[in-house]
Amino acid sequence: MNAIKSYGNIITKNLSDSKKALAYLKLGLNIAGVYLSLFPDRKVPASLQFLQKICVNSIKDYFNHPDNSMWVNIFSPTEILHAMGVNPLFIEAYSGFLAGISIEGQLIDAAEAAGISNSLCSFHKVFLGSGELNLLKKCKMSITTSMICDGNIGTFRYLSEKYQTPLYILDIPYEYNKENVNYVKNQLQEMIRNIEEIFGRKLDMDRLKEVIARENQSKELLKKYLENLALKNLSTSMTYELYMLFASHVFLGREETLSFYRMLLEDIQRAPDRRGKGIFFIHVPPLFEKNFIKYFNFSPEFSILGFDLNYDFLDEIELRDPLEGIARKLLLNSYNGSFDRKIALIDMLMEKTRPDGVIHFCHFGCKQALGGIYLLQRYFREKNIPFLTLDGDVIDKKNNQEGQTKTRLEAFLEIIRNR
Numbered sequence: 001m002n003a004i005k006s007y008g009n010i011i012t013k014n015l016s017d018s019k020k021a022l023a024y025l026k027l028g029l030n031i032a033g034v035y036l037s038l039f040p041d042r043k044v045p046a047s048l049q050f051l052q053k054i055c056v057n058s059i060k061d062y063f064n065h066p067d068n069s070m071w072v073n074i075f076s077p078t079e080i081l082h083a084m085g086v087n088p089l090f091i092e093a094y095s096g097f098l099a100g101i102s103i104e105g106q107l108i109d110a111a112e113a114a115g116i117s118n119s120l121c122s123f124h125k126v127f128l129g130s131g132e133l134n135l136l137k138k139c140k141m142s143i144t145t146s147m148i149c150d151g152n153i154g155t156f157r158y159l160s161e162k163y164q165t166p167l168y169i170l171d172i173p174y175e176y177n178k179e180n181v182n183y184v185k186n187q188l189q190e191m192i193r194n195i196e197e198i199f200g201r202k203l204d205m206d207r208l209k210e211v212i213a214r215e216n217q218s219k220e221l222l223k224k225y226l227e228n229l230a231l232k233n234l235s236t237s238m239t240y241e242l243y244m245l246f247a248s249h250v251f252l253g254r255e256e257t258l259s260f261y262r263m264l265l266e267d268i269q270r271a272p273d274r275r276g277k278g279i280f281f282i283h284v285p286p287l288f289e290k291n292f293i294k295y296f297n298f299s300p301e302f303s304i305l306g307f308d309l310n311y312d313f314l315d316e317i318e319l320r321d322p323l324e325g326i327a328r329k330l331l332l333n334s335y336n337g338s339f340d341r342k343i344a345l346i347d348m349l350m351e352k353t354r355p356d357g358v359i360h361f362c363h364f365g366c367k368q369a370l371g372g373i374y375l376l377q378r379y380f381r382e383k384n385i386p387f388l389t390l391d392g393d394v395i396d397k398k399n400n401q402e403g404q405t406k407t408r409l410e411a412f413l414e415i416i417r418n419r
Contacts, residue, residue, distance in 0.1 A: 018134035
């Protein structure tokens with residue numbers, strides 16, 4: 001941890017010289033890649049070690065080949081990019097990486113100094129601050145969606161104008177019906193034409209079908225993994241749970257992601273029986289919050305069962321018409337449309353994982369996280385499952401109330417211990 005902090009300090013001291021700061025970022029990623037191969041963390045299952053390499057390599061690929069990269073948000077239809085050999089940089093993950101080396105404060109300050117609202121989600125402010133301090137490599141294009149996150153479109157428009165990169169925004173309607181499936185499918189077709197023109201290559205529909213076939217296989221393995229969580233205890237941390245967003249979203253359909261899910265299922269099947277209390281998270285776990293780190297990371301007493309965002313769409317995508325299948329996936333995401341859809345997903349997850357308690361960490365700046373709290377409270381009260389909501393910030397460490405969080409979290413855990 002001290003080495004990571006020292007690395008962050010070096011970058012912080014060189015933020016005024018973006019060339020130097022970028023060079024240190026690249027150097028650190030290269031060292032991390034070698035280190036993870038030579039000195040794997042033995043307390044972490046092999047599947048999660050492999051996943052960590054996927055995450056580090058994705059950011060390395062962007063720095064090494066920005067001309068073959070795109071900025072994307074978590075819900076972008078990256079199956080198309082994988083089929084075309086284009087590397088997606090997952091902006092929320094990049095912000096998480098920069099917060100992991102503790103330079104998020106300077107980047108947030110830079111964004112706010114440029115006029116960005118202090119109420120904007122810190123995932124976006126860190127990425128915008130990276131742009132303001134030139135810690136981004138110009139990519140050829142970016143794509144985002146209108147769904148779920150209010151900040152996406154503004155963030156992508158701002159940086160696309162600043163860096164003069166073409167932007168395609170997918171408008172995802174609230175309602176699911178045939179007309180809206182065709183509407184989204186037509187946008188996907190237009191987006192593909194733009195990508196083909198900008199990157200000078202054609203989409204091979206057979207390759208796209210191969211990507212989707214691997215995605216479907218990965219989701220079947222994920223569902224089998226889910227079946228084991230009620231009985232088994234996989235040693236993990238909040239950081240590794242967030243790493244799984246790479247596999248469950250932006251990198252779904254890639255060969256290495258399918259390999260990861262095969263390894264993950266093997267690891268959970270070999271894991272010891274669940275003896276402590278199991279905690280399920282809704283929305284995003286606060287991976288940098290000290291109290292959560294103390295009680296949950298690799299804990300024998302309180303095991304992390306996962307969080308709902310990694311399971312937001314588990315249906316199979318039809319190979320007959322891949323673009324229609326992707327359109328359906330976007331429209332039917334549990335975070336899109338009526339909140340009843342999210343409740344239905346959570347109900348299924350509760351049945352599969354059988355948690356002893358559920359925590360919803362309401363990330364500052366995320367209206368989606370706050371909007372359904374009362375519906376969730378009613379649901380968990382009816383199910384007689386202990387439920388805790390806490391306000392805080394996943395990325396901006398100074399935006400958390402450590403003392404208040406400690407008091408409320410420990411009281412909640414004591415209730416669970418005594419049940």
